Amino acid sequence: MKQYEIEIKLFVKNLKQLIQDLKTLGFQKEVLKREEDVYFYSRHYDIKKRDEALRIRKSTNLMTNQIKTQLNFKGPKLDKISMSRKELEIEIENASIMEEILQNLDFEKAASVCKTRQYMRRNDITACIDQVENLGNFLELEILAESKDQKEKSLKRIEGILENLGYSMEDTTQKSYLSMLMNQEK
Template sequence: MIEVEVKIPIESIEEIEGQLIHNEFKYQKTVVETDTYFTSDHYDMRKHDKALRIRTTENHDTGEMRAQLGCKGPKLDNISMTRKETEIEIREPEKMKEILKELEFYPAFCRVKKTRSYYSKKRMTAAVDQVENLGSFLELEILVEKEADREKGLEEIKSVMKQIGCGEKKTVRTSYLSMIEKFST
């Protein structure tokens, strides 16, 4: 799958959530996601514009816990955070970390922890994030199967951005991890 995604810093979570609901997005759930990113001396993920992470998720509404191992490929355009993404569920994230260490992948300097509220409308997902030590953001995302569908997905996202009052010039193409690392050094 290709994740067509746009990330926008926001001033007010409540205002954006109101705009999403006004534009027929439906609340899905609120979770706390903690991401541990990995890199190695033999394969520098940042140099290749890729990301390897273990994400643990706690659902605020149900208390359910889950974890995934994910790999994101390089960004596919100069506007968005669009990339190929592959994820699998894992039952034992601590053991997965040990396997990665055996393969000489080690955790990045810092982790990313956020409270995320999910909303959806048709095939689009909106994630309203409060990122620990960073601020508030809106991510709009559509998953497409083929590269040929990527541009159409991006146009759908731009249309929603316009409807909720978010201009294209406000988008950022930097990962939360990179932003946090920048402010931590």
């Protein structure tokens, strides 16, 4: 069971060029999804202060219209440069009932993030090209790992891909889409 998501994120100016460059590097298109994330917070448990996230994600496969819903927990970031963190997720049958359970435990909806996500893959590396409503276009590169000991090696591999795409680790951000959207509202 892979629990650690070794990940970087960066803003992309030219989406078509990025997709072409990823194909040149051997990435192949997989599924195209519409993802709607609802994030939760609690007055009794400061998720933001702990640098954690709790969300319900509804994913719609835009090729088959199949819908999948998950409850996700993301732990604190593991370093000061990447989005790497422990992630736990479980498929749930009914998002409304899960929301009600969370609300009965004093969790409230914080905000929502909606995006269209093109998944591309090369071996164990996933490239997610995200078109995030009200934010723009982003690339996430991630490797799933069984332990955080694999983080440095995985980040080096990701850094090599970034360089081949004409980017560097300095171009990446540690801000979540949720944080970016909430900062826009202020």
